[in-house]
Amino acid sequence: MLQGLLSFKGPFRILNLSWFAFFLTFIVWFNYAPFSTTIQQDLGLTVSQARIISLCNLALTIPASIIIGMLLDRFGPRITFSSILVYAAFPTLAFACAQDFNQLVLSRLAMGIVGSGFVVGIRLVTEWFPPEEIGFAQGIYAGWGNFGSFAAEAVLPSIAAATAFLSVGETNWRLTIALTGIVAAIFGVIFYFNVQDTPPGKVYQRPARNGAMEVTSAQSFWALLLANIPLFGALALIVWRLQKANFLTTNIMYGIWAGLIALYLIQAYKTWEVNREVVTGQKDYPTEKRYQISQVFVLQLAYAVTFGSEIAVVSMLPEFFENTFNLNQAIAGPIAAMFPLMNLISRPTGGLISDKIGSRKWTLTFLIAGVALGYLILSQITANWPLPVVIVTIMLCAFFVFGAAGATFGIVSLIKREVTGQIAGNVGAYGSIGAVTYATFYSFLPQEIAGNHTFFQVLGGAAAIVCLLCVLILKEPKTSESEELADTAMLVGH
Template identity: 65%
Template sequence: MLRGLLSFRDRYRILNYAWVAFFLTFVVWFNYAPFVTVIREELHLTIAQSRTISLCNLALTIPARIIIGTILDRLGPRVTFSAILIYAALPCWAFAGAQNFSQLVLSRLAMGIVGAGFVVGVRLVGDWFESDDIGLAQGIYGGWGNFGSFASQAFLPIVALANAGFENWRLAIALSGLISLGFGVLFYLNVQNTPPGKRYQRSDRGGMEVTSRASFWVLTLTNLPLFLVLGSIAWRLQLVNFLTPHTMYQIWLFLVGLFFLQTYHTFEINREVILGQTIYPAKDRYQIGQLFILELAYAVSFGSELAVVSMLPEYFEETFNLGRQIASLVAATYPLMNLVARPAGGLISDKSGSRKWALTLTIGGVGLSYLMMSKINPSMGLPWAILLTMFCAFFVFAGAGATFGIAPLIERRVTGQIAGNISAYGSVGSVLYAMTYSLLPQTVAGNNAFFQIIGVTGMVVACLCALLLKEPKVAKGDAESVTISR
């Protein structure tokens, strides 16, 4: 695989374009994290306002990943990913020019849409690679792409320092947007949706397809938390006086209406299946309940990653009394593990003989390692804290890699929507964790409680994987079509 990547030919050329595109979306998505404290001081923000901005950075990613998944299945990765990369420049420049809390919030809300870019590459890589090595390919795509959060924390402060000091965060953030725009054009000119001779399988229905009546009701229930989390974000914005109570209630009412509208739309798309007029043969069915287990696994792996990456620079700065630049570099050791851990998770999924148990064990490792991180304190010493952080990061990223060692194999025709739903739960997890963190005491004990909460939820999801997840099996006569065994 590595030799192929270095050749920049055929499917490996596409994989390289995919991970670089995802890498840049992560650079711009998390270009706020290294500058949290300096922005707070320059614009005279409270700690609550600062943490709310981090929360807003994740908010619109939830609906965006589902919407982008639907658009992707209709338009293809080439157009969709190019549009996201070009669009990313706008919220970058808006944030770089922000002069008050409201402008910061609005630009980070707009930036959340960029976080949906991951979904596009899942479909693109899935169409260019076969089922026997798709786990490793998805791991390289996700891991090397997620490495963008490391680049934000490690290199953007250097760009700021090289241009009149660390306080020049505005230039660093604006420059990241310009680079994203340029690569968006390059991506459009050089990427194809599928290999030569292979037809791009489109979903013309414009919504999530189910294969049984029971799956429709499970899908409806699993969509509910997405709207509840969006409602909780509105509540959090009201607490910091960005929204009035009246506006918050209007948003809640809108979300209720949107939930029922989406449910009705899904019903119309699948009316014949729900009413029993169409019955899928067993070989063509996939279970939405199994998709929900993958969603939970991604919520505690990728979801915790997003929440922890956002708070780690400030956490190390305050826990070990570090300077801002040093704290950013130390915190970057967490996303640094993406480079090897997420591909390792995909490789383990491919080669272990059981994708189910590969996922179960890595998610169990997520829970255990976060519980270990809750024991970090100033007396432990910084080197041990860094090693423990990297140990935890390995399981977090490997768990995400193992999740997408299964996800593209469920139903090829709606891979974009499946990836969108799983990814949306990653954002749900990140928002819930980030919101929990914002409500905890701003002390060492509060930080430890935060890691304990993630650890416990990780152990619970690992148990659900062990008890309820079914092993995916390749369908006969089609090496690329995979169903979840009943």
């Protein structure tokens, strides 16, 4: 398969274009983290305000992941991904031109939509690769795409420093951030004209009804309604945090909360409309066509403690190294980038192991156990630790974090083909829920070593709980023999 990646033909051409599109969305989404302290100083922000901006970066990713999943299943990956890439230029330019805290918050809120681009490639790669290769293919897509967070932290500060002569400050963060959005928009056009939704002759399967996720039993309907509550709860948490920062008044906060409750009720009604016949017993799915929401929910939690923790950790690591080891930004940024760097290796490895080991369930369980242990070890880091030891420890922890994320989506793609986009959207949204929850918690911690210890302990404890749920609830995914044979036959020669 690695030889195929270099051929840029058939499914590998789609895979390469997809991961690079995802790569660019992550550069855009993470273009604030390496400049957080610089922007804080330039615009006179408090530590709390700087952390709130990171939190806002995640807010709209939650509903956007659900909406993008629906649009993806209806319109296909080519149009959906191209639109996200072109859209990325607008909030990026707005952020680059921001002059105060309020403008920064609004532009980062809009930027959150870009972070939902991940779910598009999940469906696209699923269409082009057979089930026995899907874990590794998804790992390449997600791992190399996630590499964008590394590029943002490792490369963007260097570009800003190199173009400093064009700005008033020490680094030209505004031009650097603006360039990320412009490049994304240009590639969005390239993506549109060079990608197809499915291989030649293969029909793109769409859900029978749009507007909400299809379930296959009445029990799954009620479970889905419960699983959707945290999606709106995380948004309510962000609104509360903005009110505490005096960005919103109390009355506006209550008004937005009321709006979120109304949106949840509307979504619940749409879910009822789509699944009315199943809930009332008028429609009965055969056993081979059913899937359990409980499996989706465990995967949602798995992604919350893997991808969600990744987002939170990547956002705080530059500050962590600057404050703990007294490093400047030019050094702290690249060192912090060692964490997302592991995406290149661990996420494809997690997917490959999931493909080859014979048990996707136990692969995911083992990797999440490593996540729990890794974060608990990080919680013991102090300024007395040798810096090389800290870097190696962080990279080992990252291996399990990204490997588990890859193994999660090695299962997601095999649950039910017609609604892969919506399932991926829901799982991806829980990744953002995890990130919002962790980032909100971190925003209240003191800017000192004790606060970092507490933060990593919480990450490790949450991962341990999800590991136990994987053992008790998660089941081995099954793909129908007819679907597998059809996919394999369709992809022969590509």
